[in-house]
Amino acid sequence: MSVIPVKTPSATYDVTIASGLLRTLRPRLEKLNQGKPFVPFVVTSPEIWGLWSEQFLASFKEPPAVLFLPAGERYKRMASVEDLAQQLAEAGADRDSLLIAFGGGVIGDLTGFLAAIYMRGIRYVQVPTTLLAQVDSSIGGKTGANLAAGKNLIGSFHHPQAVLADTDVLGTLPATELRAGLQESIKAGIIRDAKLFSYMEKNASAILAAEPKAITHVVAASVRVKADVVSKDEKESGLRMILNFGHTIGHAIEAATNYKQLLHGEAVGWGSIAALNVAVGRKTVTPAQAERMTNLILRYGPLSPFKATAQKLVDLTARDKKNRSGVRSFILPKGIGATQIVRDVTEAELLAATEKMLTLMRQSTR
Numbered sequence: 490m491s492v493i494p495v496k497t498p499s500a501t502y503d504v505t506i507a508s509g510l511l512r513t514l515r516p517r518l519e520k521l522n523q524g525k526p527f528v529p530f531v532v533t534s535p536e537i538w539g540l541w542s543e544q545f546l547a548s549f550k551e552p553p554a555v556l557f558l559p560a561g562e563r564y565k566r567m568a569s570v571e572d573l574a575q576q577l578a579e580a581g582a583d584r585d586s587l588l589i590a591f592g593g594g595v596i597g598d599l600t601g602f603l604a605a606i607y608m609r610g611i612r613y614v615q616v617p618t619t620l621l622a623q624v625d626s627s628i629g630g631k632t633g634a635n636l637a638a639g640k641n642l643i644g645s646f647h648h649p650q651a652v653l654a655d656t657d658v659l660g661t662l663p664a665t666e667l668r669a670g671l672q673e674s675i676k677a678g679i680i681r682d683a684k685l686f687s688y689m690e691k692n693a694s695a696i697l698a699a700e701p702k703a704i705t706h707v708v709a710a711s712v713r714v715k716a717d718v719v720s721k722d723e724k725e726s727g728l729r730m731i732l733n734f735g736h737t738i739g740h741a742i743e744a745a746t747n748y749k750q751l752l753h754g755e756a757v758g759w760g761s762i763a764a765l766n767v768a769v770g771r772k773t774v775t776p777a778q779a780e781r782m783t784n785l786i787l788r789y790g791p792l793s794p795f796k797a798t799a800q801k802l803v804d805l806t807a808r809d810k811k812n813r814s815g816v817r818s819f820i821l822p823k824g825i826g827a828t829q830i831v832r833d834v835t836e837a838e839l840l841a842a843t844e845k846m847l848t849l850m851r852q853s854t855r
């Protein structure tokens with residue numbers, strides 16, 4: 490079992506990673522709430538509940554109420570939050586209610602947002618069921634929903650009371666979801682952990698085959714990167730922006746394709762390749778290093794192709810949340826395992842880097 494703390498000015502909590510956690514949920518929630526009353530409400534999808542409800546319910550004497558959200562990024566929108574809030578109200582949820590986000594990043598982000606705004610804020614716990622949610626989205630308190638205008642444009646910082654990541658649940662995760670989630674672990678390696686990057690290079694077959702030892706290693710190492718960064722800069726005033734490596738163009742790809750064609754991790758993979766092209770132009774990485782990183786991203790693919798022009802994608806970056814007074818912040822790797830934040834990337838540079846990524850996409854998916 491790994492227990493990794495997150496310590497921020499507004500919340501301190503642990504990320505627990507282990508096999509068999511689901512079966513011990515209820516006593517863990519009791520311990521977290523230290524005798525204070527709490528009434529659990531689970532938010533999940535019918536598919537996940539169908540697969541894992543028996544293990545989830547094993548430690549509950551009284552089964553908790555369950556609210557369902559259909560699977561898919563397109564449901565990560567305000568209408569879903571309103572619908573879930575209405576269901577909570579009708580079920581009698583109050584400020585002693587505790588939401589349990591039992592799902593991937595979509596359920597985690599939406600449930601966290603619901604917890605942030607329902608009755609002006611209630612407690613919640615993350616029980617992530619995708620690789621992506623275990624390595625990234627369940628940690629750090631970024632919650633929210635998409636707008637047609639852009640990714641995660643509404644939301645709030647609201648931390649969970651705990652993150653309980655049971656690695657057993659990854660056993661039913663489709664391979665495409667596993668691969669997409671691993672793009673966030675590659676990101677963690679590129680920005681801050683050269684050892685994780687090398688581990689993912691050397692152990693790609695075992696990781697992609699979801700061998701428990703290899704997967705658990707990747708999950709714990711990725712969580713350490715995220716927990717450390719969030720603990721140092723809770724609200725993304727500086728350092729935390731590095732977790733957005735690959736996301737400037739990645740989020741633009743998701744918005745340009747109406748959140749329907751690619752998984753988030755896949756969009757981040759393409760966005761990371763575009764960012765690496767900028768980095769080569771600026772000599773913050775050598776061509777050989779960029780090739781190594783690009784190869785690893787593609788090794789964990791295939792990344793779904795998509796249709797969008799470089800100009801459209803660059804236009805969409807105008808709504809990136811890292812922009813301030815119209816000035817772009819852009820995350821560039823410095824070699825492998827370190828990063829820098831730059832504020833002078835030009836539209837022309839970004840266009841050329843995105844065009845180059847699109848050319849690679851056309852070649853590699855032909």
Ligand SMILES: NC(=O)c1ccc[n+]([C@@H]2O[C@H](COP(=O)([O-])OP(=O)(O)OC[C@H]3O[C@@H](n4cnc5c(N)ncnc54)[C@H](O)[C@@H]3O)[C@@H](O)[C@H]2O)c1
Nearest residue numbers: 560593594595596618619621622625626631658661662753
């Ligand atoms: N808050 C953050 O810091 C943060 C970080 C990274 C990503 N995100 C967000 O996370 C979202 C992507 O999350 P995701 O990749 O987990 O996708 P997702 O939540 O859409 O889940 C992917 C699919 O896997 C299915 N699934 C989930 N667990 C399963 C299991 N154990 N077995 C079988 N099927 C299972 C789901 O039903 C769904 O169809 C995006 O919206 C992204 O913006 C947020």
Ligand SMILES: O=C(O)C(=O)C[C@@H](O)[C@H](O)[C@H](O)COP(=O)(O)O
Nearest residue numbers: 625629631640641729732733736810
């Ligand atoms: O936690 C963060 O900070 C991240 O940037 C992690 C990202 O992987 C994640 O996709 C996040 O939701 C992006 O946030 P946003 O602020 O760019 O919407």
Ligand SMILES: [Zn+2]
Nearest residue numbers: 673736753757
């Ligand atoms: Zn992400």
